[in-house]
Amino acid sequence: MRDRVNRLMALIIQACALSSVLVLMGIFLMLLINGAMLFKEVSVFDFLTGMTWNPGAFDGPAYGALSLIWSTILVTIGAMLMAIPLGIAMAAFMSEVAPRFWRNLLKPLIELLAGIPSVVLGFIGIELIGPLLQKYLGLSTGFNALNGSILLCLMALPTIISLSEEAIRAVPFSFKEASYGLGAGKWETLIKVTLPACTSGLIASSMLGLGRALGETMTVLMVTGNALQFPHGFYDSVRTLTSTIAIELGEVASGTTHYFALFAVASLLFCLCLIINIAAEAIAAKFRYRQT
Amino acid sequence: MIRPYGTVIFIVFFAFSGCRQVADFRFIKVMGSDSEVNLVLSMAEKYMQRDSLASIGIIGGGSGMGIASLINQRAQLANSSRELTEKETNLLKEKNIEILRLVFALDAIAFVVHKDHPLDTITLSQVSALYQGNIRDWSEISRQQGPVRLYGRQSNSGTYLYLRDQIVKAEYDNSLLGLNGNAQILEAIRQDVSGIGYVSVGYLEGKSASEKQIKVLMVKNEENGNCYSPLSQEDLKAGLYPVQRPLLQFLALPASDLALDFVQFELSAEGQDMIRKNGYLPLDTLTHQQMLKALTKARQHEG
Incomplete structure (x- = not known):
């Protein structure tokens, strides 16, 4: 009897696990099939290299996703340039330097940061960060890529900090003992021994933070200005892949070229996220292997 | 939908008064137009104060979104600050949705x-x-x-x-x-x-x-x-300011009583007064009469 129950439970759990894979495959297929319909009317080359995206334009639609792709990359790179050094420094501080009191205070605070809804962050971007950028950088408007990057940095930080901290903690104590034994100080040990020992863990945490930033929609939509131009720097307004979908999906009628174009954009985004996540997993796996 | 900040004003008033029959409870959804949403919302609130069994859900978004939701049959009434495009007219025809174009303010x-x-x-x-x-x-x-x-x-x-x-x-x-x-x-x-x-x-x-x-x-x-x-x-x-446009609503036919009554309220003296107070221009007599006539016709359409 018990045996049968066990086998049944195992089966149910298996089905649950399988269903999530099925859902993932289903989403991917749906995006791909609908997205592929676009290429009946627009060539893949034009889609990937066209500089203008304006499906409802006054003088005929244009489906060039390059400026959207570049916008997404620009905002994400900006966010990572800030979040990775900051996140790793914070993690190192928390795991190696900070007294217990600080660690116990900071850890829940950082987790709280992860819980802020993206709309609220967007609001902060409009009301606080935008005007600050205007004032201190002498810009005429706060709706630009930099504003988006700063907010995405805030969103990616919790992921990067907590995963990096775990990686740093996982470095065997014997490494540090050896370093101290050779006469190295605390600082030298951290920079030359501990951090290099967990590089792959730090890379994996950064990649996961990157994935989080890449897929974020609401915050970016609210603060980057969504201009259709090809952005030339962080002070320009950008329109990312995610905001384009969010803006246009509401007005599009199903079955039209525009509709399929949005699916093509979504597939592009899905592929980007997939590549980053797979890379992060691969690096993390290597890291686990080295620990044992 | 994903519409941030002031634009999404989603208010659903469930007005249960006592234990009356559920059949009396009526609901319509109005979607679209950021330019119109505050005005229509205040009129809907006023209307619902009178008719405690009516519930009108107002969702903003752009005009394009309102019309798309009419096409996809997710709303009964679409607010729009522009006319239908050719594409939208064709889609409505394809799906066999008949609509009534109403002007309720300028x-x-x-x-x-x-x-x-x-x-x-x-x-x-x-x-x-x-x-x-x-x-x-x-x-x-x-x-x-x-x-x-x-x-x-x-x-x-x-x-x-x-x-x-x-x-x-x-x-x-x-x-x-x-x-x-x-x-x-x-x-x-x-x-x-x-x-x-x-x-x-x-x-x-x-x-x-x-x-x-x-x-x-x-x-x-x-x-x-x-x-x-x-x-x-x-x-x-006087029509001297050159950038004026009618504020439109598209009503899916046959329309429910509640939808018709609500539009009637917008066209009433009280509704037009609210339009003036909100900074918009009420309808001129000629358009007003045309709209009332169209509305009466829509009621017969239903009967």
Whole structure:
């Protein structure tokens, strides 16, 4: 009897696990099939290299996703340039330097940061960060890529900090003992021994933070200005892949070229996220292997 | 849908009074148009105070979104600050959805700049040149130096399309910032002395313009040299202010009693009075009568 129950439970759990894979495959297929319909009317080359995206334009639609792709990359790179050094420094501080009191205070605070809804962050971007950028950088408007990057940095930080901290903690104590034994100080040990020992863990945490930033929609939509131009720097307004979908999906009628174009954009985004996540997993796996 | 901030105003009033029959409980969903949403919302609230069994859900978004939801049969009434496009008309025909086009108020689009901007008046050809990117520096038309920053809305906005097709008459310059709603444009202009934006006059009501740190531009008629303000009910009524448009609603037929009654309320003296108080222009007698006639016809359609 018990045996049968066990086998049944195992089966149910298996089905649950399988269903999530099925859902993932289903989403991917749906995006791909609908997205592929676009290429009946627009060539893949034009889609990937066209500089203008304006499906409802006054003088005929244009489906060039390059400026959207570049916008997404620009905002994400900006966010990572800030979040990775900051996140790793914070993690190192928390795991190696900070007294217990600080660690116990900071850890829940950082987790709280992860819980802020993206709309609220967007609001902060409009009301606080935008005007600050205007004032201190002498810009005429706060709706630009930099504003988006700063907010995405805030969103990616919790992921990067907590995963990096775990990686740093996982470095065997014997490494540090050896370093101290050779006469190295605390600082030298951290920079030359501990951090290099967990590089792959730090890379994996950064990649996961990157994935989080890449897929974020609401915050970016609210603060980057969504201009259709090809952005030339962080002070320009950008329109990312995610905001384009969010803006246009509401007005599009199903079955039209525009509709399929949005699916093509979504597939592009899905592929980007997939590549980053797979890379992060691969690096993390290597890291686990080295620990044992 | 994913619409941030003031734009999504989603209010569903479930008014259960006592234990009456569920059959008495009536519900309609009205979608679309950021320019209209506040006005229609206040009228719906007033209407629901009277009829405790009625429930009217108002969702903003752009005009394009309202019409799309009518096509996809997710709403009974669509607010729209523009006419249907050819594509939308065809889609409605394809899906066999019959609609009634209603005008319930008149709106004007105001052009706004920062309160410290030297410009007081603007002509429509200047607006067109600015928004096409043909004028890139303020010194070309005013005493202010420095580049022009264009504020506008996203492509799902009726105002975006109306202005592009009727006034600019060309594609917008691609540096145009696509913000989420009228309120956000006002907020941005308040902080940017180099900016120009456009909003529905309904959003200028309430506080005075100087309190909002913005300046509402008068539009100059190039032929007679006179200037007209979107804030003056007289100029609007006389049709002198050149950027006026009807505020529309599209009603899916056959319509429910509640939908018909609600539109009737909008056209009533009380409804039209609320329209005036919100800074929009009520209907003239002729249009008003036409609308009432159309509504009566729609009721028979149902019977």
